[in-house]
Amino acid sequence: MDSKTEQPTLDKDLIEKAATALLKYVSKQQEEKSNDILADKVHFVWLIVSTHRFLDITKDKPVSIPLKHPLYDASTEICLITKDPQKTFKELVASKNLKRIRKVIGISKLRKKYQPYEAKRQLCNSYDLFMADDRVIPLLPKLLGKCFFQRKKQPIPVCLKNEKHFEREIFKACNSTYMHFSPGTCLAIKIGRTDMTSSQLLENIVTAVPCIVNKIPRKWKNIQSLNIKTQFSTSLPIFNADPFTQIFK
Known part of the structure; x- marks a missing residue:
């Protein structure tokens, strides 16, 4: 000591x-x-x-806790939950060629399409990692339900306020626990x-x-x-x- x-x-x-x-x-x-x-x-x-x-x-x-060796690599399939309109973020993902982000879901679509428990469960099982715009994080416990939290797949918050820093924030999240x-x-x-x-x-x-x-x-x-x-x-x-x-x- x-x-x-x-x-x-x-x-x-x-x-x-x-x-x-x-x-x-x-x-x-x-x-x-x-x-x-x-x-x-x-x-x-x-x-x-x-x-x-x-x-x-x-x-x-x-x-957020930084790591020397990331938990996630290029093969990790990510689902990104965003503020509306989701089209803006889909275009950002495409323009940055972020292939690890396999799906972008706006908060309105999440609320409308994934109400049933089975839909939530299937979404939870479909991706390795979930990220979410930090501005919608407080809404997610109710919208995602227990299955995400029981499987410890709660979405990681990322700051998406500034489009210029979009790629940097995604990279930072992948390199942290x-x-x-x-x-x-x-x-x-x-x-x-x-x-x-x-x-x-x-x-x-x-x-x-x-x-x-x-x-x-x-x-x-x-x-x-x-x-x-x-x-x-x-x-x-x-x-x-x-x-x-x-x-x-």
């Missing part, structure tokens, strides 16, 4: 060992269950942040993918953790533990607060 900054030093060796063990586990599961959901599929690696104190925070817009606040003592944040190396996972964690902790009330004083996991694995610890250290009391 650095007494001046009151910030713990992350153990990089421990993090890389945990990442290596996690990737080996996933690889073994894929070999053993060749016909299962785990087989030949890339999964997200999650950073689980546990806090000492209850976080009584709810935000419509998630917090997002922290969604909700009341409780646990936060789950996508930190990598199972097709990354342990070194890449390490670099993402070391890059992201200071930004994540800085957004949490009381910062490091409120961090009880950090773990990594996939959807189908157990959690592996990469940091635990010293219960005898004064700053955590």
Whole structure:
């Protein structure tokens, strides 16, 4: 612990060992269950942040966290939800040749065409990633329904006020992860993918953790533990607060 900054030093060796063990586990599961959901599929690696104190925070817009190695690549299929008229944004996507954006939906079309639950479910399953103009983000929980939030595919907010910065904002969103606040003592944040190396996972964690902790009330004083996991694995610890250290009391 650095007494001046009151910030713990992350153990990089421990993090890389945990990442290596996690990737080996996933690889073994894929070999053993060749016909299962785990087989030949890339999964997200999650950073689980546990806090000492209850976080009584709810935000419509998630917090952007930069990553060293992006979670999304050129093969990612994106659906962009925009303000009306959607034609303006469709033309922007075409003019910038943003092939990753496979569909543009205006807020009026979303409200009209995707009312039934089955329509929402099919939309959720049709794309890898959803982005939305940050001006319509507050409207989306009601319009999209539970399926998006249960599958943790909430749209990522992008600032589309200035057309000149359109491409930059899309690129920035693809190179970040997002922290969604909700009341409780646990936060789950996508930190990598199972097709990354342990070194890449390490670099993402070391890059992201200071930004994540800085957004949490009381910062490091409120961090009880950090773990990594996939959807189908157990959690592996990469940091635990010293219960005898004064700053955590």
